[in-house]
Amino acid sequence: MKIDHVHFYVEDAKVWRDWFVHHLGFHVVADRISSFHTCTEVVKSGAVCFFLSSPLLPTSPVAEFLRQYPPGVADVAFAVEDVESAIALAQKHGATILQPTQERQVGTELLKCGKIAAWGGLTHTLIERSLVFDKGQMTNDNTFTAIDHIVLNVAVGELENAVAWYENILDFQPQQAFKIKTNLSALHSQVMVSHNGSVQLPINEPASKNSQIQEFLDVNRGPGIQHIALRTTNLVSAIAKFRASGLSLLSVPQTYYTQLKQRPGLPLSPLELEAIAQQEILVDWQEYTLLEGGNTAPLLLQIFTQPIFEQPTFFFEFIERRFQAQGFGEGNFRALFEAIESEQIKRGTLQ
Secondary structure (H helix, E strand, O other), rough: OOOEEEEEEOOOOOHHHHHHHHOOOOOEEEOOOOOOOOOEEEEEEEEEEEEEEEEEEOOOOHHHHHHHHEEEEEEEEEEEEHHHHHHHHHHHOOEEEEEEEEEEEOOOEEEEEEEEEEEOOOOOEEEOOOOOOOHHHOOOOOOOOOOEEEEEEEOOHHHHHHHHHHHHHHHOOEEEEEEEOOOOOEEEEEEEOOOOOOOEEEEEEEOOOOHHHHHHHHHOOOOOEEEEEOOOOOOHHHHHHHHEEEEOOOOOOOHHHHHHHHOOOOOHHHHHHHHHOOOOEEEEEOOOOOOOOOOOOOEEEEEEEEOOOOOOOHHHHHHHEEEOOOOOOOOHHHHHHHHHHHHHHHOOOOO
């Protein structure tokens, strides 16, 4: 299993197509898949593919979604080896089948697709491709190499159910767990990973009434995708470009970098740390895990955008993993939590 594409439902697909091109350097895929009631644009960067749909008529499924939820991720599509078996497994464990397996020809590809309901307005399309020709990987100027992970927020008390659902329906396995608490709010998180390890899905639930997860649930009017992390090989360079394009990012206080220097085993030169601090990128590393035959610790670099839509719901994360870094740095997780708390205070939703 791997992520095939992510489908956003928005008010104007063409406006958001241009946003992805201008701010994040995506390329437009020419062969659109619009219908009489829905306009759909497709953008790609490397192996990352986003569908952007907006309604042309009130009868569009996108219009129906937007009457219930703000703009955001409506569907995360997974490429699977055998879609009929995947749908059968989902049905066996009680999943709601929205679309049984169908076949259709798209160019030189024969696609078999089915769709299941997930949490809130989120769905999962399961796709079996007979021939894969990834146009995004043919160019050399792609900023992103992959979707690193996708984060789902669920209501208080629902984390255990969501974990069991992804275990039973899609054969995901639990990995890291986090409990983040500050003086102001808290959350619980469980990372789920696909059986082959290529899909990572952290699931969050609020652990306090004023948690940023609860704010998301209130504004989103239910569970949904909070953010998508896009992986890049040179985060400092990418963020410099994004800032130049006018992209709004969460700010990190310079005191954060003063504290970093006090942690043992900082695997960055003073020059590298200065460049990272200038771009306000978060840094985490496994202090006592050294690579075999070397002295470099696995290192995570992460940064987060402000919410991209009008409401404080969905945002992007950009991540660089150095020296086989795995998982999610708890230090970065906490720093993100505190940075979003600062934004909540500005919005007046956290006292």
